[in-house]
Amino acid sequence: xxxxxxxxxxxxxxxxxxxxxxxxxxxxxxxxxxxxxxxxxxxxxxxxxxxxxxxxxxxxxxxxxxxxxxxxxxxxxxxxxxxxxxxxxxxxxxxxxxxxxxxxxxxxxxxxx
Amino acid sequence: xxxxxxxxxxxxxxxxxxxxxxxxxxxxxxxxxxxxxxxxxxxxxxxxxxxxxxxxxxxxxxxxxxxxxxxxxxxxxxxxxxxxxxxxxxxxxxxxxxxxxxxxxxxxxxxxx
Numbered sequence: 001x002x003x004x005x006x007x008x009x010x011x012x013x014x015x016x017x018x019x020x021x022x023x024x025x026x027x028x029x030x031x032x033x034x035x036x037x038x039x040x041x042x043x044x045x046x047x048x049x050x051x052x053x054x055x056x057x058x059x060x061x062x063x064x065x066x067x068x069x070x071x072x073x074x075x076x077x078x079x080x081x082x083x084x085x086x087x088x089x090x091x092x093x094x095x096x097x098x099x100x101x102x103x104x105x106x107x108x109x110x111x112x113x
Numbered sequence: 114x115x116x117x118x119x120x121x122x123x124x125x126x127x128x129x130x131x132x133x134x135x136x137x138x139x140x141x142x143x144x145x146x147x148x149x150x151x152x153x154x155x156x157x158x159x160x161x162x163x164x165x166x167x168x169x170x171x172x173x174x175x176x177x178x179x180x181x182x183x184x185x186x187x188x189x190x191x192x193x194x195x196x197x198x199x200x201x202x203x204x205x206x207x208x209x210x211x212x213x214x215x216x217x218x219x220x221x222x223x224x225x226x
Contacts, residue, residue, distance in 0.1 A: 035215070037124065045155075045163065045206055045213040061214040095162055100153050100210060103162035 002026040004034075004096050004104035011110045012086050013108040020107045022096030029077040030054040032099065036070065036081045038092040040104075046092075051079055086111045115140050115209050119218035123202040130195040135223045136207035139188055142170075144211065151211035154183055154192045154204045157220075163206060167192065199225065 007021040022034060036048040051070040053091035056072045069082045079096055086109075093106040116139040126132045141177035142151045143180040150170035165174045167183035170190055171179055180195040202225060 044220045045217040047207070047213075047217070050213075059213055100168050100208070103164075106162055112214045 002098065002102045004098060004102055006094075006104040006107045008029050008033070009108040009110070011112065013111055014087055014101060014111055015021070016065075016086050016111075017084045018086060018109050019080055022079045022081075022104050024046075024053075024079070024098070027098075029072075030074055032081040033074060035097040036068075037095045037097055039095070040066045040089070040092040048081070048094075063100075071099060083109075088112065115142065115210055115212060117207055117216050117218040119205075119207055119221050121221060122219070123222040123224065125224045126194075126197045127226045128199065129196050129222070130226075132197050132201070132223055134192045134205050134223075135206075135219050136185075136190045138154075138188045138194070138209055139190050140192070141186060143212040150186055150190075151209055153208045154181075154191050154212060155206045155208060156173055156201075157206065158203045166205075176185070193216045194223070197225070 003024045003025045003033050003109050007082050009033050010018050012018050030053050032109045033052050035050045049070055051058045051072055053072050067084050072079045088111050089112045095106050096104040118137045118219045120135045152170040154167040156166050157163040166177050166181050171183045184191050204220045204222050206220050209216055
């Protein structure tokens with residue numbers, strides 16, 4: 001069965017970077033895009049961008065351009081989302097998503113001094 | 114960007130009664146090439162990732178109870194829960210995957226009256 005397993009919770013200081021991983025299993029990794037969506041505490045869902053796991057091409061929401069890098073390692077079926085220059089309002093649960101159906105369990109990133 | 118606006122923000126419905134959530138997109142989410150509406154509905158319970166209920170505006174995801182029905186076209190869509198059950202208490206989101214940036218409605222909280 002399709003599974004997306006994300007890395008564990010992180011606590012970072014403002015200005016630092018965080019890299020969240022998303023390990024896929026149960027399907028051919030390079031056949032699909034992976035999207036990244038985040039949710040601030042008590043708030044709604046915000047799409048950050050996608051990565052084509054075959055070509056490595058990305059499409060990042062304008063809000064995050066210059067601050068987000070989406071990469072993948074096809075040898076271990078894992079996608080990554082790195083967010084730089086963290087601010088307190090980046091505190092959120094970050095999800096990786098395949099298509100519309102399959103979501104990772106989420107990774108809480110807390111940004112606090 | 115396509116703005117998704119849900120109404121109401123919250124609603125309380127008696128067990129066994131109907132719940133109706135509306136979603137309006139600022140632009141059409143119809144692809145004329147395949148005549149499909151690129152609109153999905155999600156259910157999210159506390160501490161969990163969103164769960165896909167409906168895609169293509171009206172196609173129920175496998176395993177979703179038939180009391181959940183999606184309808185609508187163009188820019189106006191509806192999620193109907195025909196007979197509310199206790200386990201349906203959640204926040205519901207509409208989502209357009211027609212174009213990037215992908216966007217979500219702000220969410221509708223459904224509670225038991």
